[in-house]
Amino acid sequence: MLAETICSAVSAAGLGIAAITAYRKRFLAATRIAAYSLVPVGLVMAGVVEWVSDIAFKPSVWLGFGLLALAWLLFMTTRAVERRRGSTRKDRKAARAAQRGDAVAPAASSPSLTSGAGTTGARAQGDPAKKPERAAAPGDDFSDIEAILKKHGI
The missing domain is CATH 1.20.5 (Single alpha-helices involved in coiled-coils or other helix-helix interfaces)
Incomplete structure (x- = not known):
């Protein structure tokens, strides 16, 4: 009223x-x-004003909102736990072993555009002014990217 x-x-x-x-x-x-x-x-x-006032002043409505909030909280908690678990124990053990052992991509420190035998070009003949030839295969360019993706589990 x-x-x-x-x-x-x-x-x-x-x-x-x-x-x-x-x-x-x-x-x-x-x-x-x-x-x-x-x-x-x-x-x-x-009748909208009456409907809103009924919602605002009924305890059962507030109890319903509380239950909805509880359901949302439970849902978000399970999502957070699921994300933390994300990987299996074997994956986590393998990741720890990789961190303790060798680097994730041991060849990542060498340039990806040259193959391992980069001295076969002009520098092997003693001419430092000429640049070495490119002898990399097209698939070798993505080895660094693959190593990074494997490191992050993708």
Whole structure:
């Protein structure tokens, strides 16, 4: 009852402001203010205000919202645990062994554009001005990328 009275008063005040605005020859603004002013009365007549007040003041509704929040919390907790477990124990043991042992990609320290025998070009003949030839296969260019992806488990 109180909410309906407040909405009616707000609408009446808004329509009064719209009338004053129209008197000042600002018809477009007056029409817009009148439209906004009619919204609260429309909500009262449609029953939306009563529905919202019923939701706000019933304990069973708040209990329902609490249960929804609990369900969401449980869902997010299981997702977080699932992400932490992400890999199996064998994968984790292999990752630890790789960290303790050799580097993930031992060949990653050498340039990926040359093969292991990069001295077969002009430098082997003693001419330092000429650059060595490229002797890498197209598939060798991606070995560094593959090593990085394997390191991250992708």
